[in-house]
Amino acid sequence: MAASILSTARNSAARRSGLRRALAALVFALSSMAPAAGQTPVSVIASHIENATDHTRLTFDLTGPVAAHVWPIANPARIIVDLPEVTFQMEPSASRGSGSKLIRAYRFGQFAPGRSRVVIDLAAPATAVRVESQPAASGARLIIELAPISAARFTADAQAAGAIPAAKPSPAPPAPLGLAPLAPTEKPVVMIDPGHGGVDQGAVARNGTEEKMIVLAFARALREKIEARGRLHAVLTRDDDIFLPLAERVALAHRANAALFLSIHADTLAAPHVEGATVYTVSAAASDAEAARTAEHENSADQAAGLESPAADGEIGDILFDLTRRETHAFSRQFSHSLVTRWKEAGSLNKNPTRSAGFVVLKAHDIPSAMLELGYVSSAKDLARLTSPEWRDRAAGKTAEAIEAFFAARASAAAAPAPDTPRPE
Numbered sequence: 001m002a003a004s005i006l007s008t009a010r011n012s013a014a015r016r017s018g019l020r021r022a023l024a025a026l027v028f029a030l031s032s033m034a035p036a037a038g039q040t041p042v043s044v045i046a047s048h049i050e051n052a053t054d055h056t057r058l059t060f061d062l063t064g065p066v067a068a069h070v071w072p073i074a075n076p077a078r079i080i081v082d083l084p085e086v087t088f089q090m091e092p093s094a095s096r097g098s099g100s101k102l103i104r105a106y107r108f109g110q111f112a113p114g115r116s117r118v119v120i121d122l123a124a125p126a127t128a129v130r131v132e133s134q135p136a137a138s139g140a141r142l143i144i145e146l147a148p149i150s151a152a153r154f155t156a157d158a159q160a161a162g163a164i165p166a167a168k169p170s171p172a173p174p175a176p177l178g179l180a181p182l183a184p185t186e187k188p189v190v191m192i193d194p195g196h197g198g199v200d201q202g203a204v205a206r207n208g209t210e211e212k213m214i215v216l217a218f219a220r221a222l223r224e225k226i227e228a229r230g231r232l233h234a235v236l237t238r239d240d241d242i243f244l245p246l247a248e249r250v251a252l253a254h255r256a257n258a259a260l261f262l263s264i265h266a267d268t269l270a271a272p273h274v275e276g277a278t279v280y281t282v283s284a285a286a287s288d289a290e291a292a293r294t295a296e297h298e299n300s301a302d303q304a305a306g307l308e309s310p311a312a313d314g315e316i317g318d319i320l321f322d323l324t325r326r327e328t329h330a331f332s333r334q335f336s337h338s339l340v341t342r343w344k345e346a347g348s349l350n351k352n353p354t355r356s357a358g359f360v361v362l363k364a365h366d367i368p369s370a371m372l373e374l375g376y377v378s379s380a381k382d383l384a385r386l387t388s389p390e391w392r393d394r395a396a397g398k399t400a401e402a403i404e405a406f407f408a409a410r411a412s413a414a415a416a417p418a419p420d421t422p423r424p425e
Protein backbone atom coordinates (compact mmCIF):
# COMPACT_ATOMS: atom_id res chain seq x y z
CA MET A 1 0.00 0.00 0.00
CA ALA A 2 2.32 2.71 -1.24
CA ALA A 3 -0.35 5.38 -1.60
CA SER A 4 1.25 8.76 -1.64
CA ILE A 5 -0.68 11.33 0.33
CA LEU A 6 -0.77 14.86 -0.92
CA SER A 7 -2.41 17.70 0.94
CA THR A 8 -0.84 21.07 0.35
CA ALA A 9 -1.85 24.43 1.72
CA ARG A 10 -4.82 25.81 -0.11
CA ASN A 11 -3.81 29.12 -1.60
CA SER A 12 -5.68 29.28 -4.89
CA ALA A 13 -8.96 28.02 -6.27
CA ALA A 14 -7.18 25.91 -8.89
CA ARG A 15 -4.96 24.30 -6.29
CA ARG A 16 -8.00 23.78 -4.10
CA SER A 17 -9.92 21.78 -6.69
CA GLY A 18 -6.80 19.71 -7.37
CA LEU A 19 -6.52 19.24 -3.63
CA ARG A 20 -10.11 18.04 -3.39
CA ARG A 21 -9.46 15.39 -6.04
CA ALA A 22 -6.31 14.32 -4.22
CA LEU A 23 -8.20 14.19 -0.92
CA ALA A 24 -11.00 12.11 -2.42
CA ALA A 25 -8.40 9.63 -3.67
CA LEU A 26 -6.74 9.75 -0.28
CA VAL A 27 -9.94 9.00 1.64
CA PHE A 28 -10.56 6.05 -0.69
CA ALA A 29 -7.02 4.77 -0.22
CA LEU A 30 -7.13 5.20 3.54
CA SER A 31 -10.49 3.54 4.04
CA SER A 32 -8.73 0.24 3.42
CA MET A 33 -5.80 1.24 5.67
CA ALA A 34 -7.79 2.39 8.69
CA PRO A 35 -7.18 0.21 11.73
CA ALA A 36 -10.14 -1.95 12.73
CA ALA A 37 -11.98 -1.05 15.90
CA GLY A 38 -10.10 -2.24 18.96
CA GLN A 39 -6.79 -2.32 17.10
CA THR A 40 -3.82 -0.54 18.70
CA PRO A 41 -3.49 3.02 17.36
CA VAL A 42 -0.44 3.96 15.31
CA SER A 43 2.56 5.13 17.35
CA VAL A 44 4.84 8.02 16.48
CA ILE A 45 8.30 6.87 17.54
CA ALA A 46 10.70 9.52 16.29
CA SER A 47 10.85 12.89 14.58
CA HIS A 48 13.59 14.90 12.92
CA ILE A 49 14.11 18.14 11.08
CA GLU A 50 16.25 18.66 7.99
CA ASN A 51 17.07 22.15 6.77
CA ALA A 52 17.63 22.79 3.06
CA THR A 53 18.20 26.15 1.41
CA ASP A 54 14.64 26.45 0.08
CA HIS A 55 12.66 24.34 2.54
CA THR A 56 12.55 22.67 5.97
CA ARG A 57 11.45 19.06 6.22
CA LEU A 58 9.83 17.66 9.38
CA THR A 59 9.64 13.87 9.36
CA PHE A 60 7.81 11.56 11.76
CA ASP A 61 8.57 7.84 11.96
CA LEU A 62 5.37 5.90 12.59
CA THR A 63 4.37 2.29 13.09
CA GLY A 64 1.74 2.60 10.35
CA PRO A 65 0.25 5.04 7.83
CA VAL A 66 -1.99 7.90 8.97
CA ALA A 67 -4.00 10.56 7.16
CA ALA A 68 -2.67 14.03 8.01
CA HIS A 69 -4.67 17.19 7.62
CA VAL A 70 -2.30 20.16 7.47
CA TRP A 71 -3.41 23.80 7.65
CA PRO A 72 -2.11 27.21 8.70
CA ILE A 73 -3.37 29.40 11.53
CA ALA A 74 -2.38 32.99 12.29
CA ASN A 75 -1.70 35.06 15.45
CA PRO A 76 0.81 33.66 16.11
CA ALA A 77 1.76 31.91 12.85
CA ARG A 78 1.46 28.15 13.23
CA ILE A 79 1.01 25.08 11.07
CA ILE A 80 -1.45 22.55 12.49
CA VAL A 81 -1.11 18.85 11.65
CA ASP A 82 -4.28 16.97 12.59
CA LEU A 83 -4.03 13.21 12.86
CA PRO A 84 -6.34 10.41 13.90
CA GLU A 85 -5.61 9.11 17.41
CA VAL A 86 -1.93 8.18 17.60
CA THR A 87 0.37 7.40 20.53
CA PHE A 88 3.40 9.65 20.83
CA GLN A 89 6.34 7.59 22.06
CA MET A 90 8.88 10.38 21.80
CA GLU A 91 10.66 12.31 24.49
CA PRO A 92 9.07 15.76 24.99
CA SER A 93 12.51 17.24 24.26
CA ALA A 94 12.14 15.93 20.69
CA SER A 95 10.19 19.10 20.01
CA ARG A 96 12.95 21.57 20.88
CA GLY A 97 16.11 23.00 19.41
CA SER A 98 15.40 22.52 15.74
CA GLY A 99 17.82 25.23 14.62
CA SER A 100 15.50 25.81 11.68
CA LYS A 101 14.79 29.14 10.03
CA LEU A 102 11.13 28.19 9.65
CA ILE A 103 10.31 26.02 12.69
CA ARG A 104 10.75 27.60 16.11
CA ALA A 105 9.35 24.62 18.01
CA TYR A 106 6.63 22.04 17.76
CA ARG A 107 4.53 20.17 20.26
CA PHE A 108 2.35 17.12 20.01
CA GLY A 109 -0.29 15.22 21.93
CA GLN A 110 -3.94 14.39 22.25
CA PHE A 111 -6.29 17.15 21.09
CA ALA A 112 -9.78 15.70 21.43
CA PRO A 113 -11.16 12.20 21.97
CA GLY A 114 -9.92 10.11 19.03
CA ARG A 115 -7.82 12.95 17.60
CA SER A 116 -4.17 13.87 17.91
CA ARG A 117 -2.36 16.98 16.84
CA VAL A 118 1.06 18.46 16.13
CA VAL A 119 1.33 22.24 16.47
CA ILE A 120 4.31 23.78 14.67
CA ASP A 121 5.26 27.27 15.88
CA LEU A 122 6.70 29.08 12.88
CA ALA A 123 9.79 31.26 13.11
CA ALA A 124 8.83 32.84 9.76
CA PRO A 125 5.75 32.66 7.49
CA ALA A 126 5.69 29.30 5.69
CA THR A 127 3.41 26.94 3.82
CA ALA A 128 3.28 23.16 3.56
CA VAL A 129 4.43 22.42 0.01
CA ARG A 130 4.46 18.66 0.52
CA VAL A 131 2.66 16.32 2.93
CA GLU A 132 3.38 12.71 2.17
CA SER A 133 3.13 9.33 3.83
CA GLN A 134 5.65 6.72 2.68
CA PRO A 135 6.29 3.12 3.64
CA ALA A 136 9.36 2.84 5.91
CA ALA A 137 11.22 0.32 8.04
CA SER A 138 9.24 1.39 11.13
CA GLY A 139 5.94 1.03 9.23
CA ALA A 140 5.48 4.44 7.68
CA ARG A 141 6.99 7.89 7.50
CA LEU A 142 5.06 11.18 7.45
CA ILE A 143 6.90 13.97 5.68
CA ILE A 144 5.86 17.61 6.01
CA GLU A 145 7.88 20.01 3.89
CA LEU A 146 7.61 23.72 4.62
CA ALA A 147 8.74 26.54 2.34
CA PRO A 148 8.96 30.25 3.19
CA ILE A 149 6.23 32.58 1.90
CA SER A 150 5.41 36.26 2.38
CA ALA A 151 3.56 37.38 5.50
CA ALA A 152 0.67 38.59 3.30
CA ARG A 153 0.30 35.20 1.65
CA PHE A 154 0.44 33.41 4.98
CA THR A 155 -2.38 35.59 6.29
CA ALA A 156 -4.44 34.90 3.15
CA ASP A 157 -3.79 31.15 3.45
CA ALA A 158 -4.79 31.15 7.12
CA GLN A 159 -7.99 33.05 6.31
CA ALA A 160 -8.82 30.60 3.50
CA ALA A 161 -8.18 27.64 5.80
CA GLY A 162 -10.35 29.24 8.48
CA ALA A 163 -13.19 29.67 5.98
CA ILE A 164 -13.33 25.91 5.36
CA PRO A 165 -15.18 24.48 8.37
CA ALA A 166 -13.53 21.05 8.07
CA ALA A 167 -10.14 22.73 8.29
CA LYS A 168 -10.56 23.80 11.89
CA PRO A 169 -12.09 21.01 13.93
CA SER A 170 -12.90 22.10 17.45
CA PRO A 171 -12.37 19.64 20.25
CA ALA A 172 -15.35 17.42 20.83
CA PRO A 173 -17.04 18.12 24.16
CA PRO A 174 -15.76 15.71 26.78
CA ALA A 175 -18.05 12.95 27.94
CA PRO A 176 -20.45 14.15 30.65
CA LEU A 177 -19.11 13.58 34.14
CA GLY A 178 -22.31 11.80 35.06
CA LEU A 179 -22.92 14.16 37.96
CA ALA A 180 -26.51 14.99 38.69
CA PRO A 181 -27.06 18.35 40.45
CA LEU A 182 -26.20 17.70 44.07
CA ALA A 183 -28.86 17.76 46.77
CA PRO A 184 -28.20 20.39 49.52
CA THR A 185 -27.37 17.74 52.10
CA GLU A 186 -24.58 16.30 50.04
CA LYS A 187 -20.93 17.30 50.41
CA PRO A 188 -19.79 20.50 48.68
CA VAL A 189 -17.90 19.81 45.47
CA VAL A 190 -14.36 21.11 45.00
CA MET A 191 -13.37 21.22 41.32
CA ILE A 192 -9.62 20.72 40.94
CA ASP A 193 -8.29 21.81 37.56
CA PRO A 194 -4.87 20.51 36.53
CA GLY A 195 -3.77 22.97 33.82
CA HIS A 196 -2.83 22.16 30.21
CA GLY A 197 -2.76 18.54 28.96
CA GLY A 198 -2.52 16.65 25.68
CA VAL A 199 -1.02 18.76 22.89
CA ASP A 200 -0.58 21.67 25.33
CA GLN A 201 2.30 20.67 27.61
CA GLY A 202 2.49 23.98 29.51
CA ALA A 203 5.87 25.04 30.92
CA VAL A 204 8.76 22.68 30.16
CA ALA A 205 11.81 22.32 32.41
CA ARG A 206 15.32 22.14 30.94
CA ASN A 207 15.34 18.40 31.62
CA GLY A 208 12.07 17.95 29.67
CA THR A 209 9.72 17.63 32.67
CA GLU A 210 6.35 19.02 31.60
CA GLU A 211 3.97 21.18 33.63
CA LYS A 212 0.96 19.15 32.44
CA MET A 213 2.29 16.00 34.16
CA ILE A 214 3.43 17.80 37.37
CA VAL A 215 0.03 19.39 37.90
CA LEU A 216 -1.91 16.20 37.11
CA ALA A 217 0.07 14.28 39.74
CA PHE A 218 -0.55 17.08 42.25
CA ALA A 219 -4.29 17.27 41.45
CA ARG A 220 -4.67 13.52 41.97
CA ALA A 221 -2.81 13.72 45.31
CA LEU A 222 -5.01 16.64 46.38
CA ARG A 223 -8.19 14.76 45.48
CA GLU A 224 -7.00 11.84 47.60
CA LYS A 225 -6.31 14.13 50.59
CA ILE A 226 -9.69 15.86 50.32
CA GLU A 227 -11.62 12.60 49.97
CA ALA A 228 -9.70 11.05 52.89
CA ARG A 229 -10.74 13.93 55.17
CA GLY A 230 -14.37 13.08 54.33
CA ARG A 231 -16.08 16.49 54.49
CA LEU A 232 -15.87 17.53 50.83
CA HIS A 233 -16.10 15.85 47.45
CA ALA A 234 -13.21 16.43 45.02
CA VAL A 235 -13.55 16.18 41.23
CA LEU A 236 -10.89 16.75 38.55
CA THR A 237 -11.52 18.60 35.28
CA ARG A 238 -9.13 16.12 33.67
CA ASP A 239 -7.80 12.86 35.07
CA ASP A 240 -5.65 12.02 32.08
CA ASP A 241 -3.17 13.56 29.65
CA ILE A 242 -5.88 15.19 27.53
CA PHE A 243 -6.37 18.70 26.18
CA LEU A 244 -9.30 20.73 27.58
CA PRO A 245 -10.13 24.26 26.36
CA LEU A 246 -10.21 26.90 29.13
CA ALA A 247 -13.94 27.55 28.73
CA GLU A 248 -14.67 23.83 29.05
CA ARG A 249 -12.90 23.76 32.42
CA VAL A 250 -15.22 26.48 33.73
CA ALA A 251 -18.24 24.71 32.19
CA LEU A 252 -17.26 21.47 33.96
CA ALA A 253 -17.22 23.33 37.30
CA HIS A 254 -20.73 24.64 36.65
CA ARG A 255 -21.97 21.24 35.51
CA ALA A 256 -20.63 19.65 38.71
CA ASN A 257 -22.26 22.39 40.80
CA ALA A 258 -18.84 23.13 42.29
CA ALA A 259 -18.61 25.30 45.41
CA LEU A 260 -14.93 26.02 44.82
CA PHE A 261 -12.63 25.95 41.78
CA LEU A 262 -8.87 25.53 42.14
CA SER A 263 -6.69 25.58 39.05
CA ILE A 264 -3.24 24.01 39.49
CA HIS A 265 -0.25 25.20 37.45
CA ALA A 266 3.53 25.50 37.51
CA ASP A 267 5.39 28.41 35.99
CA THR A 268 8.67 29.10 34.23
CA LEU A 269 10.92 32.16 34.10
CA ALA A 270 14.20 33.12 32.47
CA ALA A 271 15.52 34.00 35.96
CA PRO A 272 16.44 30.62 37.52
CA HIS A 273 16.67 31.97 41.09
CA VAL A 274 12.96 32.89 41.32
CA GLU A 275 11.16 30.17 43.26
CA GLY A 276 8.16 29.27 45.38
CA ALA A 277 4.41 28.98 45.08
CA THR A 278 2.06 31.86 44.20
CA VAL A 279 -1.72 32.08 44.64
CA TYR A 280 -3.62 34.07 42.04
CA THR A 281 -7.18 35.36 42.04
CA VAL A 282 -8.98 37.05 39.17
CA SER A 283 -8.98 40.85 38.83
CA ALA A 284 -9.65 43.37 36.10
CA ALA A 285 -6.21 44.94 36.46
CA ALA A 286 -3.13 42.85 37.17
CA SER A 287 -1.58 43.34 40.62
CA ASP A 288 1.90 43.66 39.07
CA ALA A 289 3.85 43.03 35.88
CA GLU A 290 4.69 39.46 36.86
CA ALA A 291 0.98 38.64 37.41
CA ALA A 292 0.13 40.16 34.01
CA ARG A 293 2.81 38.00 32.36
CA THR A 294 1.53 34.86 34.09
CA ALA A 295 -2.07 35.56 33.04
CA GLU A 296 -1.03 36.18 29.45
CA HIS A 297 0.90 32.91 29.45
CA GLU A 298 -1.86 30.84 31.06
CA ASN A 299 -4.61 32.44 28.93
CA SER A 300 -2.76 31.37 25.78
CA ALA A 301 -3.27 27.65 26.58
CA ASP A 302 -5.98 27.31 23.92
CA GLN A 303 -3.71 28.88 21.31
CA ALA A 304 -0.91 26.52 22.29
CA ALA A 305 -3.21 23.66 21.27
CA GLY A 306 -4.00 25.36 17.96
CA LEU A 307 -7.44 26.76 18.73
CA GLU A 308 -8.46 29.67 16.53
CA SER A 309 -8.88 32.62 18.87
CA PRO A 310 -7.73 33.42 22.35
CA ALA A 311 -10.52 33.64 24.88
CA ALA A 312 -12.00 37.12 25.06
CA ASP A 313 -10.68 39.28 27.84
CA GLY A 314 -13.74 41.53 27.66
CA GLU A 315 -15.69 39.52 30.20
CA ILE A 316 -13.00 39.99 32.80
CA GLY A 317 -13.19 43.77 32.47
CA ASP A 318 -16.54 44.26 34.15
CA ILE A 319 -16.00 41.59 36.77
CA LEU A 320 -16.04 43.95 39.73
CA PHE A 321 -19.27 45.66 38.77
CA ASP A 322 -21.58 42.78 39.37
CA LEU A 323 -22.86 42.08 42.87
CA THR A 324 -22.69 38.30 42.60
CA ARG A 325 -19.19 38.67 41.29
CA ARG A 326 -18.29 40.96 44.14
CA GLU A 327 -19.38 38.39 46.70
CA THR A 328 -17.67 35.57 44.79
CA HIS A 329 -14.56 37.69 44.54
CA ALA A 330 -14.51 38.28 48.30
CA PHE A 331 -14.74 34.54 48.88
CA SER A 332 -11.96 33.92 46.35
CA ARG A 333 -9.71 36.28 48.27
CA GLN A 334 -10.54 34.59 51.56
CA PHE A 335 -9.66 31.28 49.99
CA SER A 336 -6.41 32.68 48.60
CA HIS A 337 -5.54 33.94 52.10
CA SER A 338 -6.29 30.51 53.57
CA LEU A 339 -4.06 28.85 50.95
CA VAL A 340 -1.12 31.19 51.53
CA THR A 341 -1.38 30.76 55.32
CA ARG A 342 -1.18 26.95 55.05
CA TRP A 343 1.50 26.97 52.38
CA LYS A 344 3.74 29.07 54.65
CA GLU A 345 3.94 25.93 56.76
CA ALA A 346 5.10 23.94 53.72
CA GLY A 347 7.89 26.53 53.44
CA SER A 348 7.99 27.04 49.69
CA LEU A 349 6.16 30.29 48.95
CA ASN A 350 7.22 32.96 46.49
CA LYS A 351 8.41 36.27 48.03
CA ASN A 352 5.19 37.87 46.82
CA PRO A 353 2.72 34.99 47.06
CA THR A 354 -0.65 36.78 46.68
CA ARG A 355 -1.30 38.26 43.26
CA SER A 356 -4.16 38.83 40.83
CA ALA A 357 -4.75 39.25 37.10
CA GLY A 358 -7.33 38.54 34.38
CA PHE A 359 -7.21 34.75 34.26
CA VAL A 360 -9.79 33.36 31.84
CA VAL A 361 -10.10 30.09 33.73
CA LEU A 362 -11.09 31.97 36.93
CA LYS A 363 -13.93 33.90 35.31
CA ALA A 364 -16.95 31.97 36.69
CA HIS A 365 -18.90 34.77 38.35
CA ASP A 366 -20.62 32.48 40.86
CA ILE A 367 -17.87 30.05 41.93
CA PRO A 368 -15.06 31.23 44.23
CA SER A 369 -11.82 30.35 42.51
CA ALA A 370 -8.06 30.64 42.65
CA MET A 371 -5.03 29.50 40.73
CA LEU A 372 -2.20 27.85 42.61
CA GLU A 373 1.12 28.12 40.77
CA LEU A 374 3.02 25.38 42.60
CA GLY A 375 6.45 26.79 41.74
CA TYR A 376 8.83 27.39 38.84
CA VAL A 377 10.11 24.52 36.71
CA SER A 378 12.95 26.94 35.81
CA SER A 379 14.19 26.82 39.43
CA ALA A 380 16.30 23.76 40.27
CA LYS A 381 15.04 23.85 43.89
CA ASP A 382 11.39 24.07 42.84
CA LEU A 383 11.76 21.36 40.21
CA ALA A 384 13.20 19.01 42.83
CA ARG A 385 10.20 19.75 45.06
CA LEU A 386 7.62 19.51 42.27
CA THR A 387 8.81 16.06 41.21
CA SER A 388 9.23 14.69 44.74
CA PRO A 389 6.40 12.38 45.92
CA GLU A 390 7.13 13.34 49.56
CA TRP A 391 6.84 17.06 48.85
CA ARG A 392 3.70 16.50 46.78
CA ASP A 393 2.10 14.54 49.61
CA ARG A 394 2.87 17.22 52.19
CA ALA A 395 1.88 20.16 49.96
CA ALA A 396 -1.34 18.45 48.84
CA GLY A 397 -2.13 17.86 52.53
CA LYS A 398 -1.65 21.57 53.32
CA THR A 399 -3.82 22.52 50.34
CA ALA A 400 -6.59 20.18 51.51
CA GLU A 401 -6.38 21.79 54.98
CA ALA A 402 -6.67 25.26 53.42
CA ILE A 403 -9.71 24.22 51.40
CA GLU A 404 -11.40 22.79 54.46
CA ALA A 405 -10.57 25.90 56.53
CA PHE A 406 -12.19 28.03 53.83
CA PHE A 407 -15.43 26.03 53.94
CA ALA A 408 -15.43 26.00 57.75
CA ALA A 409 -15.06 29.82 57.82
CA ARG A 410 -17.91 30.20 55.35
CA ALA A 411 -20.15 27.92 57.39
CA SER A 412 -19.52 29.79 60.64
CA ALA A 413 -19.97 33.17 58.91
CA ALA A 414 -23.34 31.97 57.59
CA ALA A 415 -24.39 30.81 61.08
CA ALA A 416 -23.46 34.10 62.79
CA PRO A 417 -23.53 37.27 60.64
CA ALA A 418 -20.37 39.29 61.01
CA PRO A 419 -20.83 42.54 63.01
CA ASP A 420 -19.92 44.68 60.00
CA THR A 421 -22.46 43.01 57.69
CA PRO A 422 -24.76 45.76 56.40
CA ARG A 423 -28.37 45.09 57.34
CA PRO A 424 -31.23 45.80 54.98
CA GLU A 425 -33.59 48.58 56.11
Ligand SMILES: [Zn+2]
Nearest residue numbers: 195202265266
Ligand atom coordinates in the same frame (compact mmCIF):
# COMPACT_ATOMS: atom_id res chain seq x y z
ZN1 LIG B 1 0.15 26.67 33.38
